[in-house]
Amino acid sequence: MTILENAPRENIKLPEKLGISTGYFACNIIYQTISTYLLFFYTNVFGLNAAVAATMFLVVRIIDAVANPVWGVMVDKMKAGKRGKYLQWLFFGAIPFTVLSILCFYSPSLSAMGKIIYAYVTYVAMSLAYIVVSLPTSSLPAAMTRNSDQITSLTSYSDFAANVAGMCVSFGVPLLVTKISGSYSGPQSQIGWLATMALYSIIGCLCFFYSVKVIHERYVLSSKEKDSVKISDLFTEFKTNKALVILALIFILSFGMQSIVNSTSSYFVTYNMNQPNMLKWFNLLGSLPSFVLIPMFPLFKKWFGKRGMLVIFFIIEIIGLGILYFGNAHNTALMMVGQLIKSCGMLVATGFIWALVPEVITYSEWVTGRRLNGVLTAVISFMLTFGMALGGVVPGYVLSATGFSAKLAVQTATAMGGIKTVMCTIPAVLVVITIICVLLYPLTDERLAKITAEINDRSKKNA
Numbered sequence: 001m002t003i004l005e006n007a008p009r010e011n012i013k014l015p016e017k018l019g020i021s022t023g024y025f026a027c028n029i030i031y032q033t034i035s036t037y038l039l040f041f042y043t044n045v046f047g048l049n050a051a052v053a054a055t056m057f058l059v060v061r062i063i064d065a066v067a068n069p070v071w072g073v074m075v076d077k078m079k080a081g082k083r084g085k086y087l088q089w090l091f092f093g094a095i096p097f098t099v100l101s102i103l104c105f106y107s108p109s110l111s112a113m114g115k116i117i118y119a120y121v122t123y124v125a126m127s128l129a130y131i132v133v134s135l136p137t138s139s140l141p142a143a144m145t146r147n148s149d150q151i152t153s154l155t156s157y158s159d160f161a162a163n164v165a166g167m168c169v170s171f172g173v174p175l176l177v178t179k180i181s182g183s184y185s186g187p188q189s190q191i192g193w194l195a196t197m198a199l200y201s202i203i204g205c206l207c208f209f210y211s212v213k214v215i216h217e218r219y220v221l222s223s224k225e226k227d228s229v230k231i232s233d234l235f236t237e238f239k240t241n242k243a244l245v246i247l248a249l250i251f252i253l254s255f256g257m258q259s260i261v262n263s264t265s266s267y268f269v270t271y272n273m274n275q276p277n278m279l280k281w282f283n284l285l286g287s288l289p290s291f292v293l294i295p296m297f298p299l300f301k302k303w304f305g306k307r308g309m310l311v312i313f314f315i316i317e318i319i320g321l322g323i324l325y326f327g328n329a330h331n332t333a334l335m336m337v338g339q340l341i342k343s344c345g346m347l348v349a350t351g352f353i354w355a356l357v358p359e360v361i362t363y364s365e366w367v368t369g370r371r372l373n374g375v376l377t378a379v380i381s382f383m384l385t386f387g388m389a390l391g392g393v394v395p396g397y398v399l400s401a402t403g404f405s406a407k408l409a410v411q412t413a414t415a416m417g418g419i420k421t422v423m424c425t426i427p428a429v430l431v432v433i434t435i436i437c438v439l440l441y442p443l444t445d446e447r448l449a450k451i452t453a454e455i456n457d458r459s460k461k462n463a
Helices: 014-046 050-077 087-104 112-144 148-181 187-214 223-227 233-240 242-272 276-284 290-326 332-368 373-401 413-440 445-462
Strands: none
Touching (some): 014 087, 014 148, 014 187, 014 242, 014 373, 087 112, 112 148, 148 187, 233 332, 242 276, 242 332, 242 373, 276 332, 290 413
16 A cells, blocks of 8 residues: 555545535536436427336446446556646546446437437446546545544544535436426437537536546555556455445445436426426435535434444335325325435435444455445446346336326326335335345444554554
């Protein structure tokens, strides 16, 4: 392990915390727009069949399954540039990711097959560009500090920023699209979607550049360690790092659940609630609680411990999903209460699990003697993107199987039942499985403190 000579010591000050915040804001304002609305855009605006769109999401995730770990190994093997090991790729990848994200929401006049080809090309290219920027962003906390309290602080800042982005996405996107086009559904809304995505992507790109300017990397692999990194390290980590295996499952399940709910909310509000004008307010309740809850992460951790905190808030989420499922969908006030309760649980639980990523990296360093930020973050990033892809794959196939048609203003009872199943039942099942995984997570604060102390002692002896 190399401690970079020009990096300030491990006292992370406000500018760097803001830098990590803007990086997460950038990723989320762009990619949350894609993961939340792209399926709806494809079916209701661009004119793709739901099953065709779902298959495309699945194919892209298979490509990601190869690209993510390969990119993680490549990044760990590369030299740190003048901007750092991870920050340099944030700098180089920002503009391509921005442009390709905009193109995903462009609607060229093409034949049915031409539209499918265009959607595949732009979505695959955007997903690869996202890997280039998301892996460095996710790797940065572990490259900045080993300290558990500092990591919790960074997680609070980054999650707060991510949820500000989420609010911009949930409330702002339908509002802006409707303001520009007069509607957020149908071919007439094409320019609204394109303009909104362009605005959000450019803002995100500028935020990436700010992150590159103010963040300092402190811990990277030494030249000897860097040269020894290989793709087989992925399999070795899964054999020796139980915490990684469990955290990978938690990421797939929790972000799969989150993405499925977010992708389906547009359909649920439009058809089941029959309140399309309420979509922005319904989605706003999906982000608004973060402004109160996320700054309280350190307190929640102190009161309940990591595992207790996650279990409690996942249970709160299940209660909210139950209200949405069993309540009368035409009772708007009740649906809003259910959404608020569900969101309180989901925001805290899915937000805090990011604090576990540097822990898993530290545990790996303790076992292997190498801090494989890129490799391990690539594993987690893949699990995240795979989970988020479920937001396109699962709703797309279920909607197609239950007879959903974007051409119908009023859906059949079977189709609306399918929407409710995807919105509530499937996510609730995923949350229950996630709780079981959380209870099996092996790294307590006490054990992690002992591991960190041993690593520091080892580093001093080798200095």
